[in-house]
Amino acid sequence: MKRFFKFLCLIFLFDTVSAQSQDPSKYAASDLFPAASFLPTGNSYRSATGEPGPAYWQNRADYAIDVSLDDKKDVIAGTETITFSNNSPHTLSFLWLQMDQNVYKKHSKGLDAKLFLSGNTSDSKFEGGFVIESVLFKSAQTTNKLARYTITDTRMRIDLNQPLASGQKVSFQIKYSYKFPRNFRNADFNVNRTDILPTKKGDIYSVAQWYPRLCVLDDVSGWNTLPYLGNGEFYLEYGNFDVNITLPSAYIVEASGDLLNPDEVLTPVQSERWKRAKTSDEKVFIRTADEISMPSSRPSKPSCTWKFKLNSARDFAWTASKAFVWEGIGIKLQGGKKVMGSSLYPVESKSAESWERSGEYIKFTLQYFSEKWYPYPYNKAVNVASNLDGMEYPGLVFCSAKDKGNMYWAVVNHELGHTWFPMIVGSNERKHAWMDEGLNAFMDNMATKDFNGGEFIGYPEIDVPVLALFADTLVPIMTRPDVIAPNQVYSVQYQKVAYLLTLLREQILGKEKFDLAFRKYIRDWAYKHPVPSDFFSSINNSTGEDLHWFWKSMFLENYKLDQKVTKVVNPEKSKPAKAQITIENMERAAMPLLIEITFENGQTEFHKLPVEIWQQGPVYRFTPDAAGVVSKVVLDPQNVFPDVAPANNVWQKK
Incomplete structure (x- = not known):
């Protein structure tokens, strides 16, 4: 989907996050760890394992x-x-x-x-x-x-x-x-x-x-x-497209599908360059900036009919302009498949910090996501400069003609990333925008860190305090897109989902376990129509973990987390005994417990306890491994989890 600007992000939330925990605890173990799952039971269409059923x-x-x-x-x-x-x-x-x-x-x-x-x-x-x-x-x-x-x-x-x-x-x-x-x-x-989009040399039609x-x-x-x-996007069936586009011959056209008749719509010089670009490791200008004003750069006939074909896709888009600079590059994917990267932009956008790097960004994004998650399915990837801030279609994306630097990288990477969600995994964007925007943002953050040694920061992973993502005024992730207030859209559909999936991957499941499950979800639902419960069940079953507590508190609801050091009872100094530490879960959410303990003698211990410790209720008591007087206890010392009251995470001996 289009790029959202930072000023839309939850600027009104700061006074709504509870900074102080109130007794008694709001936590109910039966809410997050029920005997009966909130996920639907399996049937012949959709299995309880999160896979398409035998009669899907x-x-x-x-x-x-x-x-x-x-x-x-x-x-x-x-x-x-x-x-x-x-x-x-x-x-x-x-x-x-x-x-x-x-x-x-x-x-x-x-x-x-x-x-x-x-x-x-x-x-x-x-x-x-x-x-x-x-x-x-x-x-x-x-x-x-x-x-x-x-x-x-x-x-x-x-x-x-x-x-x-x-x-x-x-x-x-x-x-x-x-x-x-x-x-x-x-x-x-x-x-x-x-x-x-009006430009110096002519209009650019984004169709x-x-x-x-x-x-x-x-x-x-x-x-x-x-x-x-408006906000809720699209939910579409898959099929094949045969599209013929007729317009004055002065126009250059690109589209989602493969061009079938290059010799009929391109000049002999352009046709030769176009064919060379499909296999070239370096970018080839099919039409240069200098050639835009030359009548000889287009066929000398009143009109052209451009013929395109695209198979196994859910949509089709195209663009047309007299003003295009057009360049192409061949991109080799894992397994040997060759894809053409096609970039079209006006002369105003031809800049070393902007559209001149389009082919480079297309190449990295396709190679990175193909290797890590699932092979890129189309024979080309088209990037078009437009006045759309960013919008995705099978094999073609529209990005802003004005973006430069980090923002240009971010929008190209993000829009091309939508190839995987929702072009391959065909979720219902009209109801569940997070299933494409959030999953894509999660993948984008990983790709950005790996691009060119971390050259760009990309879209800010979180550009408000993390606690603002759990404010009382924020709607749950599972809210229908058109119901979400405009100034919450980016934070709810994009950032919160990306943050939570990163938390799940890096702190709760582990990278290897999560990545295997995520790949399987994509494979199982490629060119199909999953719903949220399919995603939840798929990750649960692939990882072997019961994550109902996570999906319920973080996606279905907008629960907050508040882990509190309630009491530390130290042994008498003359006795070689262990301290007793009491931790309490004050809010409705639960997370694993990370504890750093410092003793008076300078010794330290670190404990990572599973979320299952909260199945018995809001209070958890334990003793350190070592005997002796404890001088300090810190919960979540690296601020890994979104605790809304970090002040009560620390106990220090007076």
């Missing part, structure tokens, strides 16, 4: 789209044929489609909810949205038939002429058009995901959410038809 199913949507761009009117006009495969066990009488462009219609739910606000003062009467010319059922055996359909806000229901049984397919054609929105802005940050798309029918919620409001 999901539908499929294949798209063949012919689209044109009128750059005088900023209008997209297209004809798409969708072939829907009903792999569910149900007989269907209707289908639901997403109509995302309708969020730009007056009084759309998104506009009235004020998640989208227009900044287009020069055209205050602008009204966008899909214009549907026709919807026809397609069949080789019968004449095309008009379909009955109903559009409600950002959804379209198509009634089938006859029931579609399990295992059957239906094809239908939609003719549509829409006018490009320009400069729709939220009061605080850019929430548009399709737009036009996304540009065709009606099938809603997902799954075994969890049935038809997923939540309206598109």
Whole structure:
């Protein structure tokens, strides 16, 4: 998803974190360690082990789209044929489609909810949205038939002429058009995901959410038809895409899929460079900055039709501009696969601290995540300079044309990281944004540390005090995205999840155990639709640990942690006895216990005790290994855990 700025991060939370623990303890062991799990029992579709069950199913949507761009009117006009495969066990009488462009219609739910606000003062009467010319059922055996359909806000229901049984397919054609929105802005940050960026040499079109798309029918919620409001992103079926894009020949086009006809849409010089770039270890300019103003840098014909193909993907996006500098580089992945890194940007962005490093960043990100987690699935990775602060699609990302230095690295790494979540692991972003944003942010933090000897800090892992992530005013991670206040989005969906997964990996499970489980989760759910309970169960079962206490307190709820040194009873100095130490869990959350003990003779001990010590209640008593008088006790001396009252973590002998 797009980049969020630091000023959005919980600036209002500091007065809401309880700094002092109050007696009695709020902790209840039965809440975090119940006999009956809050996770659903397994069934034939989704197993209790967090794996797809033997009868797991999901539908499929294949798209063949012919689209044109009128750059005088900023209008997209297209004809798409969708072939829907009903792999569910149900007989269907209707289908639901997403109509995302309708969020730009007056009084759309998104506009009235004020998640989208227009900044287009020069055209205050602008009204966008899909214009549907026709919807026809397609069949080789019968004449095309008009379909009955109903559009409600950002959804379209198509009634089938006859029931579609399990295992059957239906094809239908939609003719549509829409006018490009320009400069729709939220009061605080850019929430548009399709737009036009004016540059010195021409407009850059960022084309996304540009065709009606099938809603997902799954075994969890049935038809997923939540309206598109802005923050909640997308939930899409997988399928193949055949896309033909027609526009004036002065434009350079790039897209999610593989270009099938380079010799028809490129000059002979560009075609040769394009082919060389696919295998070159060094970047190759397919069109240089100097060539942008040269008519000879484009074919001498009125228009070009660019043909692309993409298989096993959940979406498709593209870009077009007369202003592009275009460079490519060949990237070799583990196992020998070659991927082309493609970068397109205006001359204004051509800078050594910015877009000139695009190929380098693409190469590292693809190689790093492929080796560590799961192989990159596409034949190319496209990075486009735009006025979108950052948005991801299969094989193509939009990043800010203005970013430089650390921020440019951070946004490219993050958007390409979305290849793994949600492009490969196809979670429901409309309901569970943390399953792609948070997991991706967690991976990004690791990649940033390893890039070029730690050259950049990337997005700040935590740019507010950690305790602010557990403030009373903060909503739980499992909150639906569109319900989260804008100034909590980044902290809840991104930072808190990344922080907690790092805590789980480095302090609770250990890196090797966690990494094995995380890889298995990706493998099991590649090109499928997991829900949060699948993730929780998968990690539990792969690691052999009961982490219900962690998922409940940290994800389902916004519980706080407060471990307190309640009492230290020292032996008499004349007797060789051991001290008795009492620790109390004052808040609702639990974590392992880290204790550093210092004796009067200068000797020290360190103990790491498992979270299971809290199964008997809020009070834990123990004795050190060594006898003697204790002079100091410190809980969590390195501040590993998010204890909201660190002052009571220390006891010192008076």
